Amino acid sequence: MTTTTTPAPAANAPTGALNASRTLATAARVLRQLRHDPRTIAMMILIPCVMLFLLRYVFDGSPEVFDNIGASLLGIFPLITMFLVTSIATLRERTSGTLERLLAMPLGKGDLIAGYALAFGALAVVQSALATGLALWFLGLDVTGSAWLLLLVALLDALLGTALGLFVSAFASSEFQAVQFMPAVIFPQLLLCGLFTPRDNMHPALEAVSDVLPMSYAVDGMNEVLRHTDMTAAFVRDVLIVAGCALLVLGLGAATLRRRTT
Numbered sequence: 001m002t003t004t005t006t007p008a009p010a011a012n013a014p015t016g017a018l019n020a021s022r023t024l025a026t027a028a029r030v031l032r033q034l035r036h037d038p039r040t041i042a043m044m045i046l047i048p049c050v051m052l053f054l055l056r057y058v059f060d061g062s063p064e065v066f067d068n069i070g071a072s073l074l075g076i077f078p079l080i081t082m083f084l085v086t087s088i089a090t091l092r093e094r095t096s097g098t099l100e101r102l103l104a105m106p107l108g109k110g111d112l113i114a115g116y117a118l119a120f121g122a123l124a125v126v127q128s129a130l131a132t133g134l135a136l137w138f139l140g141l142d143v144t145g146s147a148w149l150l151l152l153v154a155l156l157d158a159l160l161g162t163a164l165g166l167f168v169s170a171f172a173s174s175e176f177q178a179v180q181f182m183p184a185v186i187f188p189q190l191l192l193c194g195l196f197t198p199r200d201n202m203h204p205a206l207e208a209v210s211d212v213l214p215m216s217y218a219v220d221g222m223n224e225v226l227r228h229t230d231m232t233a234a235f236v237r238d239v240l241i242v243a244g245c246a247l248l249v250l251g252l253g254a255a256t257l258r259r260r261t262t
Contacts, residue, residue, distance in 0.1 A: 128151055
């Protein structure tokens with residue numbers, strides 16, 4: 001009688017669960033690479049500040065307009081910047097063959113995505129802190145609520161942009177295609193998030209669409225800080241939705257991650 005044995009998995013094969021050491025090693029590698037790319041760092045950290053600075057003096061004669069929309073844009077600018085940079089950086093890893101080599105090692109897709117999210121999230125903390133400090137203490141943005149709550153929403157928005165960038169990079173075969181995802185993913189949210197007109201003034205169909213877009217809740221959360229001194233139930237809901245969307249998109253990014261771009 002012939003018996004068939006199933007080979008045992010390699011001892012160092014990655015499992016489905018996240019591994020802290022592999023995740024941290026991936027994050028450290030990404031940060032080391034970014035350290036040698038000052039233009040990318042400048043884009044991530046400085047562009048939101050520059051855009052806020054320009055916006056403030058565009059409305060120099062009407063500072064109340066800046067007060068009304070500045071808080072919302074404080075969350076939107078980091079989201080857009082992190083989306084663009086993260087999608088291109090991750091795609092570059094794939095097209096250069098780095099991703100192929102990494103996934104041939106004992107490194108799971110979840111470890112890779114979490115490592116990228118951690119590295120870019122660290123930069124998002126710096127970016128959000130600088131943009132919030134500039135808006136509040138230099139540009140004179142007048143908000144009723146706590147500056148820490150404003151910073152929290154700005155940080156979550158930047159992390160959401162990171163998650164969206166990691167996700168869409170799986171569907172692009174070139175950096176040009178990654179940039180093309182911005183009109184498809186970001187611009188509809190920008191138009192429907194309530195920045196230009198209250199969402200309840202929109203056509204019912206568009207209002208229904210805006211209700212499922214994460215940027216709508218990012219803007220709502222900023223507006224809650226703008227108008228209320230204390231943390232409201234609506235603010236907590238908005239923050240949880242933005243954070244939940246970021247985690248969901250990161251999970252989808254890990255599930256759709258491919259080794260090689262075809």
